[in-house]
Amino acid sequence: xxxxxxxxxFKRPYYIPEMIAQMDAIGVGSLTIILLTGFFTGGVLTxxxxxxxxxxxxxxxxGLLVATALVRELGPVLCALMVTGRxxxxxxxxxxxxxxxxxxxxxxxxxxxxxxxxxAPRLIALLVSLPLLTVLxxxxxxxxxWVTATALYSIPSSLFITSVRxxxxxxxxxxxxxxxxxxxxxxxxxxxxxxxxxxxxxxGVGRSTTRAVVMASIIVIIADxxxxxxxxxxLGTT
Amino acid sequence: xxxxxxxxxxxxxxxxxxxxxxxxxxxxxxLERAIPAIEFRNVHxxxxxxxxxxxxxxxxxxGETKIILGGSGGGKSTIIKLVLGxxxxxxxxxxxxxxxxTNYDEGEMMxxxxxxxxxxxxxxxxxxxxxxxxxxxRLHEQGIPxxxxxxxxxxxxxxxxxxxxxxxxxxELSGGMxxxxxxxxxxxxxxxxxxxxxxxxGLDPPTARTICELAMKLRDLEDVSSIFVTHEMNNxxxxxSEYAVVNEAGDVIFEREGERLCLINSKVMMMREGNIIFxxxxxxxxxxxxxxxxxxLRGH
Numbered sequence: 423x424x425x426x427x428x429x430x431x432f433k434r435p436y437y438i439p440e441m442i443a444q445m446d447a448i449g450v451g452s453l454t455i456i457l458l459t460g461f462f463t464g465g466v467l468t469x470x471x472x473x474x475x476x477x478x479x480x481x482x483x484x485g486l487l488v489a490t491a492l493v494r495e496l497g498p499v500l501c502a503l504m505v506t507g508r509x510x511x512x513x514x515x516x517x518x519x520x521x522x523x524x525x526x527x528x529x530x531x532x533x534x535x536x537x538x539x540x541x542a543p544r545l546i547a548l549l550v551s552l553p554l555l556t557v558l559x560x561x562x563x564x565x566x567x568w569v570t571a572t573a574l575y576s577i578p579s580s581l582f583i584t585s586v587r588x589x590x591x592x593x594x595x596x597x598x599x600x601x602x603x604x605x606x607x608x609x610x611x612x613x614x615x616x617x618x619x620x621x622x623x624x625x626g627v628g629r630s631t632t633r634a635v636v637m638a639s640i641i642v643i644i645a646d647x648x649x650x651x652x653x654x655x656x657l658g659t660t
Numbered sequence: 661x662x663x664x665x666x667x668x669x670x671x672x673x674x675x676x677x678x679x680x681x682x683x684x685x686x687x688x689x690x691l692e693r694a695i696p697a698i699e700f701r702n703v704h705x706x707x708x709x710x711x712x713x714x715x716x717x718x719x720x721x722x723g724e725t726k727i728i729l730g731g732s733g734g735g736k737s738t739i740i741k742l743v744l745g746x747x748x749x750x751x752x753x754x755x756x757x758x759x760x761x762t763n764y765d766e767g768e769m770m771x772x773x774x775x776x777x778x779x780x781x782x783x784x785x786x787x788x789x790x791x792x793x794x795x796x797x798r799l800h801e802q803g804i805p806x807x808x809x810x811x812x813x814x815x816x817x818x819x820x821x822x823x824x825x826x827x828x829x830x831x832e833l834s835g836g837m838x839x840x841x842x843x844x845x846x847x848x849x850x851x852x853x854x855x856x857x858x859x860x861x862g863l864d865p866p867t868a869r870t871i872c873e874l875a876m877k878l879r880d881l882e883d884v885s886s887i888f889v890t891h892e893m894n895n896x897x898x899x900x901s902e903y904a905v906v907n908e909a910g911d912v913i914f915e916r917e918g919e920r921l922c923l924i925n926s927k928v929m930m931m932r933e934g935n936i937i938f939x940x941x942x943x944x945x946x947x948x949x950x951x952x953x954x955x956x957l958r959g960h
Contacts, residue, residue, distance in 0.1 A: 524784035531744050531778040532798050532845070533770045 440543040449551030460559030464566030485582040486589025488567035497560040502605035510613040514634035517617025518627035548606035695758040697885035703752035714934040730931035745769035777846030777854040783838035785830040816844040836867030872898040880904040900942035
């Protein structure tokens with residue numbers, strides 16, 4: 423479905439306004455939950471790891487630990503899970519409702535390809551929005567870690583920032599952007615597929631929405647494992 | 661056909677215009693009109709083990725309204741989906757304007773669908789679009805400039821008597837208004853084939869009558885071929901016993917068969933469990949001896 427959506431993207435008519443509307447709904451609309459998730463994840467990482475680091479006298483490495491964990495893993499995965507819950511469910515429910523109320527059939531009857539009109543703009547919007555949201559979550563997460571470290575544990579601000587700067591590598595940033603690109607394809611394809619495959623009225627809409635969220639969440643986590651390993655091999659960090 | 665060979669019929673008090681006679685003969689002999697608008701040839705379709713259509717064959721000629729009657733689950737709506745290519749038959753052929761569309765892919769079907777208007781059971785209006793945008797949908801998709809779209813949308817909304825609702829959203833409309841907007845949307849671009857999927861189901865009798873009047877106007881004034889799927893007998897009564905004409909004041913009026921000599925271009929087909937159990941006129945349907953048909957007509 424994703425391949426078909428991309429192939430048909432380059433044929434007329436182009437659905438630019440739909441893409442912009444979806445980027446607004448998916449990207450801007452998810453901003454609040456992503457910022458909150460990032461901030462408190464960074465904060466709780468500091469809260470949970472500081473006592474252990476203190477045992478080994480390694481408090482100076484707190485920034486590195488928080489930043490690495492966020493950029494490599496928690497930022498991409500938590501963002502993807504939050505977007506799955508908020509956007510994946512909405513896409514599946516919206517398309518499912520359109521199926522049961524015959525709006526998809528009407529669209530096809532009026533000579534419009536639903537893959538191009540509905541699926542492609544959502545996939546493109548996810549591909550653009552999720553990496554940006556992930557980068558934002560990483561930055562806000564590190565900020566949350568810094569606030570907690572300086573306010574609760576009196577770690578000098580410069581020490582935390584230096585530790586972050588020394589700890590993050592280009593490979594981490596590349597991995598942190600590649601992952602959300604793959605996750606956005608997973609979320610978009612599963613949500614659209616489940617939504618358009620809805621059968622059985624309003625009960626069916628509920629079923630396909632649940633399936634979309636569960637499947638996308640699990641596949642994101644499984645894909646994360648293989649992506650982490652693949653990126654290590656490709657970037658030579660094993 | 662040339663009119664020059666048509667003999668002049670004249671008389672002092674009873675003359676027939678040569679031109680009128682010529683145009684009538686030309687219409688009958690027009691080869692284009694001899695090609696059915698829709699034709700099914702031995703169409704079979706099954707979902708899993710359940711047979712939905714069992715070797716269905718029928719034709720809808722140009723300008724004809726084919727009323728398809730039958731109980732729920734008899735395969736009536738499936739026929740419409742097959743015409744539009746929303747479903748594909750397991751065997752047999754579906755022809756639209758003489759073109760075999762059975763094995764067309766989605767891209768080829770898009771071209772065929774542009775010639776067909778479809779009225780869905782509940783209207784199937786796009787919730788996120790206003791009445792104007794719903795009706796203008798096909799034209800917007802074709803990239804037609806807005807200055808050309810608006811008059812066309814207003815003309816269609818006038819046709820269904822809903823010009824006042826142009827800026828409303830679908831959730832502000834009643835069930836009957838939604839169907840009428842659905843009809844306006846289906847008719848934009850003047851398709852010569854219109855498919856009605858139970859357009860009066862669940863509507864009050866006056867609104868149902870309005871929908872039937874729209875179908876009659878299309879048949880008698882616009883020369884549209886249509887399939888009208890229904891299980892309501894009053895639809896049959898309207899469509900088979902009345903016709904639309906324009907009176908001297910320019911208004912569309914509906915007259916009953918018998919008041920004038922006329923030929924109402926409606927045919928009836930009754931389905932049961934994927935088979936055609938009756939095909940003909942409404943009069944012959946009412947005289948049919950089949951117990952299922954009798955029960956269907958009487959309601960008990």
